[in-house]
Amino acid sequence: MSSQTLQDRAAWRPALVLSLIALLVMGLLYSLAGTALARAAFSTQATGSLLRQGDTVIGSSLVAQPFVGDRWFHPRPSAAKYDPMAAAGSNQARSNPDAIKRVDEAIAEIAAREGVAPAQVPSDLVTQSGGGLDPEISPAAARIQLARVARARGMSVDAVAALVQANTVGKQFGVFGQPRVNVLKLNLALEAAASKQ
Template sequence: MTTSTIDDRTSLRAPLFLAVLVLLGFGLLYSLVGTALGRLLFPRQATGSLVVLDGQARDSELVAQPFNDDRYFQARPSAANYDPMAAAGSNQARSNPELRKRINAAIIAVAAREGVAPADVPSELVTQSGGGMDPHLSPRAVQIQIARVARARGLAPSVVAGMVQAHTELPQFGVLGQPRINVLRLNLALDALGQAE
């Protein structure tokens, strides 16, 4: 065995050790520790914040759901057709004529559905979020839907408005974000209210 062969083996030892250390340490161990801590500290969120009905997981509070009945509050539109495996925005620029055309058509449709003037339609009811899966709406976007939902459910608008108020989440820690309402939680609460009567 020559000196150059020994030197070659010695010079390879350090990079190979570093590669194995990085692969196992950061690729495997770091991921396992992060996952374990997430499950320990936030067990419900780490498993998808699933909504369980009749003993079966049905939906997630973190993913917008489509509602196609007048009895339900409508969620924000989704560029991914509410498919969490294809979450994405439309990637259309504001200057894109197709985007403007789609938004204008959506404003007219929402205004007709809710019985409000087109100028009163909140932008989030006609535009998609960046990920296409935002489960929340602003109180304003929910409030313009109260009359329709109350009428379709045969409830007094004040009862539905009370449910909206009860499901309004304040900014996190009182300062982060805006007041918001999880549309799925609100719709499920309205369904439960109807079953209790």
């Protein structure tokens, strides 16, 4: 074996060892440490903010789910059809004739379903969020659904309104965003209240 070949092997050895160490440290140990730290500091969020009933996962508080029927509070519409693997907005401008038609039809449908004037329908019940999976609605969007849900469940409007109030979250840190209601949490609270009657 020539001395040049030995020198070539000697030159490659440190590069290969450094690459292997970097791969193990940055590719494996760093990821494991980050995951462990996240689970220790934010255990609920690190595992997907899952909501459970007993041992059964009902959903995530971060992802909207479709609710159909008068017994439930309804979320914002979803361009992704509530599919997390297809999360996206409609990408239609406010001036798009198809978007205008869809919103007008949704306003008429919700106004008829809730027994209110079209002007009273909150915009978040007829517009899609950017990701298509917004799990929250405004308190106004929840209040407009109170009478229908109370009637369908045989509950008083005041009892359902109290559940909405209990599930309303204020602005983030008292400054950012708007008050909001997580639809999945609210519907789970409705089920829990119904089971106690």
